[in-house]
Amino acid sequence: xxxxxxxxxxxxxxxxxxxxxxxxxGRTFLSYAISYTMGWFRQxxxxxxxxxxxxxxxGGTTYADSVKGRFTSSRDDAKNTVYLQMNRLMPEDTAVYYxxxxxxxxxxxxxxxxxxxxxxxxxxxx
Numbered sequence: 001x002x003x004x005x006x007x008x009x010x011x012x013x014x015x016x017x018x019x020x021x022x023x024x025x026g027r028t029f030l031s032y033a034i035s036y037t038m039g040w041f042r043q044x045x046x047x048x049x050x051x052x053x054x055x056x057x058x059g060g061t062t063y064a065d066s067v068k069g070r071f072t073s074s075r076d077d078a079k080n081t082v083y084l085q086m087n088r089l090m091p092e093d094t095a096v097y098y099x100x101x102x103x104x105x106x107x108x109x110x111x112x113x114x115x116x117x118x119x120x121x122x123x124x125x126x
Contacts, residue, residue, distance in 0.1 A: 001026040001027060001028050001029075002024065002025075002026045002028050002029040002036075002101055002115040003024070003025045003026045003029075004022055004023070004024055004099045004100070004101060004115060004116065004117035005022065005023045005025075005099075005117055005118070006020060006021065006022050006097065006098070006099045006117045006118065006119060006120040007020070007021050007022075007023075007120060008020040008021050008120060009097060009120030009121045009122045010121075010122070010123070011123045011124075011125065012089055012122075012123070012124055012125070013124070013125050014089060014090055014091055014124055014125065014126050015088060015089065016089050016124070017085070017086060017087045017088075017089065018086050018089065018122060019083055019084065019085045019086070020040070020083065020084040020086070020097055020099075020120060020122075021081055021082075021083055022038065022040075022081060022082045022083070022084075022099030022117060023079070023080065023081050024036075024038070024080045024081070024082070024101060025080065029080070029101065029115075030080070032103070033057055033077075033080065034057045034058070035057070035103045036056075036057055036101045036102065036103055037054050037055070037056045037057070037101070037102055037103070037104055037105060037106050037107065038054065038055050038056075038057075038073075038075065038082040038099065038100070038101055039051070039052075039053070039054040039055075039099070039100040039101070039102065039107070039108075039113050040052040040053045040054070040073065040084050040097060040098070040099060040100070041097070041098045041100060041110060041113075042093075042095035042096065042097045042098065042122075043095055043096050043098070043119075044092075044094060044095040044096075047095075049098070049110055050064065051064050051108040051109070051110075052064050052067055052071065052084070052097070053067065053071055053073040053084060054073070054106050054107070054108065055073040055074070055075055055082060056105070056106055057075065057077070059075070060106060061073050062106050062108060064108070066092075067086075067093075070086065070087050070088045070089075071084060071085065071086050071087070072084075072085045072087075073085075082099065084097070086122070089122075089124045090124060091124045091125070091126045092124075093122060093124050094122060094123050094124050095121075095122060096119040096120065096121050096122075097119060097120050097121075097122050098116055098117055098119045099116070099117040100113035100115060100116050100117070101113060101114075101115040102114055102115065
């Protein structure tokens with residue numbers, strides 16, 4: 001099985017920064033960690049869930065155009081943890097952010113990620 005636990009959300013003013021963390025665990029994940037791409041998605045009220053970023057366990061990254069240059073995904077293999085550093089936050093970044101895991105080679109599609117965390121709220125005030 002695969003468990004994902006996000007943390008680090010909160011309220012921040014526009015232009016500020018937050019760092020989200022996602023701790024992965026579970027026997028399946030630990031056995032096949034190098035096969036997993038870790039993704040970040042977000043969902044704002046009244047909107048569809050959208051791709052934000054993905055990082056393979058080899059370190060390759062993919063970003064949505066809306067966050068390129070502002071968000072950075074990284075991972076700590078020893079801790080089985082991935083991070084999403086979010087800088088220059090804007091009110092339109094307000095959403096629930098979800099950590100995901102899938103063996104999909106860096107997909108940006110929600111259905112390629114079978115494992116999801118519970119989500120963490122990020123609110124950016126103007």
